[in-house]
Amino acid sequence: MxxxxxxxxxxxxxxxxxxxxxxxxxxxxxxxxxxxxxxxxxxxxxxxxxxxxxxxxxxxxxxxxxxxxxxxxxxxxxxxxxxxxxxxxxxxxxxxxxxxxxxxxxxxxxxxxxxxxxxxxxxxxxxxxxxxxxxxxxxxxxxxxxxxxxxxxxxxxxxxxxxxxxxxxxxxxxxxxxxxxxxxxxxxxxxxxxxxxxxxxxxxxxxxxxxxxxxxxxxxxxxxxxxxxxxxxxxxxxxxxDQIYPSITFSPGETLLEVSDLTAPGISGACFQVRRGEVLGVAGLVGSGKSRLFRAVMGLTPVQSGSIRFKGADITNAPTRKIITRGMYYLSPDRKAEGLDLAKNARDNLAVNIIAGQRHSGHGPFIQWGAVNAKIDQICDHVELHAGYRSKPTSQLSGGNQQKVLFGKCFGQDADLIIFDEPTVGVDMGTRAALYLLIKELAEAGKAIVVISSDLPEAMNIAHRLLVLAHGTITAKLSADEMSEDTVLKYFFDETGASQ
The missing domain is CATH 3.40.50.300 (P-loop containing nucleotide triphosphate hydrolases)
Structure with missing residues (x-):
């Protein structure tokens, strides 16, 4: 032939x-x-x-x-x-x-x-x-x-x-x-x-x-x-x-986020907590509500009932900017529409978050450009963004390098709780391994991490605990010992585990 x-x-x-x-x-x-x-x-x-x-x-x-x-x-x-x-x-x-x-x-x-x-x-x-x-x-x-x-x-x-x-x-x-x-x-x-x-x-x-x-x-x-x-x-x-997914030490600390009976568009009666030092996985089919849940937490969609407490304060329906200022950060799954300014280079994208962090840290009305540029270089080195890519328009970078810039933004903000929504979409295995190591580093430094993923092996291998959603409802809350592909898939379609 x-x-x-x-x-x-x-x-x-x-x-x-x-x-x-x-x-x-x-x-x-x-x-x-x-x-x-x-x-x-x-x-x-x-x-x-x-x-x-x-x-x-x-x-x-x-x-x-x-x-x-x-x-x-x-x-x-x-x-x-x-x-x-x-x-x-x-x-x-x-x-x-x-x-x-x-x-x-x-x-x-x-x-x-x-x-x-x-x-x-x-x-x-x-x-x-x-x-x-x-x-x-x-x-x-x-x-x-x-x-x-x-x-x-x-x-x-x-x-x-x-x-x-x-x-x-x-x-x-x-x-x-x-x-x-x-x-x-x-x-x-x-x-x-x-x-x-x-x-x-x-x-x-x-x-x-x-x-x-x-x-x-x-x-x-x-x-x-x-x-x-x-x-x-x-x-x-x-x-x-088996070298792709790192082992992340599980040392849970204080509860940072507490969600009680949350109802929002596409979400019904959600209850869960997130603690320092842990990685909480969130799994479900496309359309299950896993992203909508945390967009409501971030103030991006309105909460109809229930409460959200972060670091002891009620942030239910608070403005997103205020929630970010308090130390919560959300990395969108759509880096092109929401996460990055594609017309700007990587350095400019990172500078936005660093400058915002400076202004919330009592540096006065003036931007400390020396400190900003030093921090940008440090973050780029940290996420392994090659020096030749840092001054290119972000639109010209590969998907993996764009995702590294997106990850870098959370280091600039120095948040206490970081929500990664589909963190490796369109990213190859080598870059995934590097990004998972960054998540490991953040969790072991005492940050609280949420990983929302449609990739079930990712959600199961990176998380200490797993929330499963179906039809806008949390159908299961699983510990590492309870996670198996068959168990998780059952709760993708079956709501009987919601009370667990």
Whole structure:
């Protein structure tokens, strides 16, 4: 069987950097071939060349056995290769139909035929099993729906290869199931799929082969049926799987946060405590209310009844700024929309929290810039943010490095209780290990830590105690000895444990 795509010695060099180093890769018809590696391993560089967005410095790219050189993304698309990047190419102010036919517009004489485009877009969406109104404005769609629109754009021509870059990072479990059903249909039609994801638990469901990249080079290609998660992690990081999660000393101190009978939008009757020196995990399916619970604690959504006490003071419905000032800090799961100013560099993002901390520490109206800059350098060193990345716009950093900046903000604030909401979303295993060590350091220094996670192994391995939520209700409170995957999953759907 001829290969759909084959690369031989593909290399990409930038001044002083080899981003991709003589990579051999191939894709067969009707298979899902996963690219797996840490941030900076070369995955994005490789797919940018497969997609026509980048030209190799050396090496050859073959399509159906014939050597090709893509002049542009449009050129690659014309040859049947379509890429759904993590950052979508949709125009949010246009309709679904207008986005699908952008560059492929149907005309009635000299005029655009919007009626025909809406009708054809409706047919295309229905053929793919996507229930989306072609007249809807893209900005009003969920991320999953936007992804469906992005995929639909690939079906103007003869689709041979679909490249999916972190397609499930922001999807619910049900949406992931729908995506995988769609992938199975494409495989049955002979379409080859290059799939990039950090969610290693997905690979067994959809992948035939996995190629592991590290530092721009191929470490190996393995059949998914002949490997497992532990082996893939070790290939990717050079470390065994059990070295990813550190052992965190459990020395609980005074109770910092006490929540009693809390009812808020999407939350009913929540009761729990958080103590110094402990890591409290919070688990549940997407939509279970685990984020809504702590957004209410932070004053980001209104509390309808119940009480919240922090360091002995009632902070129920207090302004978020006041709650932060008292020593509680929340790291949003959406670093791009809420956590970071992407137009500013890492130093500026960190400076905001350090300056706020100075003003609350009696330094008067003047900013102590020498102390601020010294603290920024200290934090960057601490979170292992390379010196070359500190003055770059944050938008140009990898997801892992953006997450390091986000973590750094809590060091600038010097909070007593830190809430990490989905702290490793879209982050590779190597960066995860580094971030877990920071959490360990904070907890063992006497900070109270909350880790909200949709990644069950993360929630179970990093936490001393675990809250499980379902349908806005705390269904279980488990100690480390009581945590097992079967037990936790039971409470994802069953509310009988709420009184525990």
């Amino acid at each position: 001829s290969k759909l795509i084959e690369t031989r010695g593909l290399t990409k060099k930038y001044p002083g950097v080899v981003a991709l180093d003589h990579v051999d890769f191939d894709l067969e018809p009707g298979e899902v071939h996963v690219l797996f590696g840490e941030n900076g391993a070369g995955k994005s560089t490789l797919i940018s060349m497969l997609a026509g967005a980048n030209a190799p410095s050396e090496g050859r790219l073959l399509l159906n056995g014939e050597e090709v050189q893509f002049e542009s993304v449009a050129d690659a698309q014309a040859k049947g290769i379509y890429t759904v990047f993590q950052e979508f190419s949709l125009i949010p102010t246009l309709t679904v139909a207008q986005n699908i036919f952008l560059g492929w517009e149907l005309r009635f004489g000299p005029f655009l035929d919007h009626r025909a485009m809406r009708a054809r877009a409706r047919e295309m969406l229905a053929e793919l099993g996507f229930d989306i109104d072609p007249a809807a404005i893209v900005a009003q769609l969920s991320r999953a729906q936007q992804q469906m629109v992005e995929i639909t754009k690939a079906f103007h021509g003869d689709l041979k290869v679909l490249i999916l870059d972190e397609p499930t990072a922001s999807l619910t479990d049900r949406e992931v199931d729908h995506l995988f059903e769609f992938v199975a249909k494409l495989k049955a039609q002979g379409v080859g799929i290059v799939y990039i994801s950090h969610r290693i638990q997905e690979f067994e469901r959809i992948a035939e082969r996995v190629t592991v990249l590290r530092d721009g080079a191929v470490i190996g290609t393995v059949a998914m049926a002949e490997t497992d998660e532990d082996a893939l992690v070790e290939m990717m990081t050079g470390r065994a799987f």
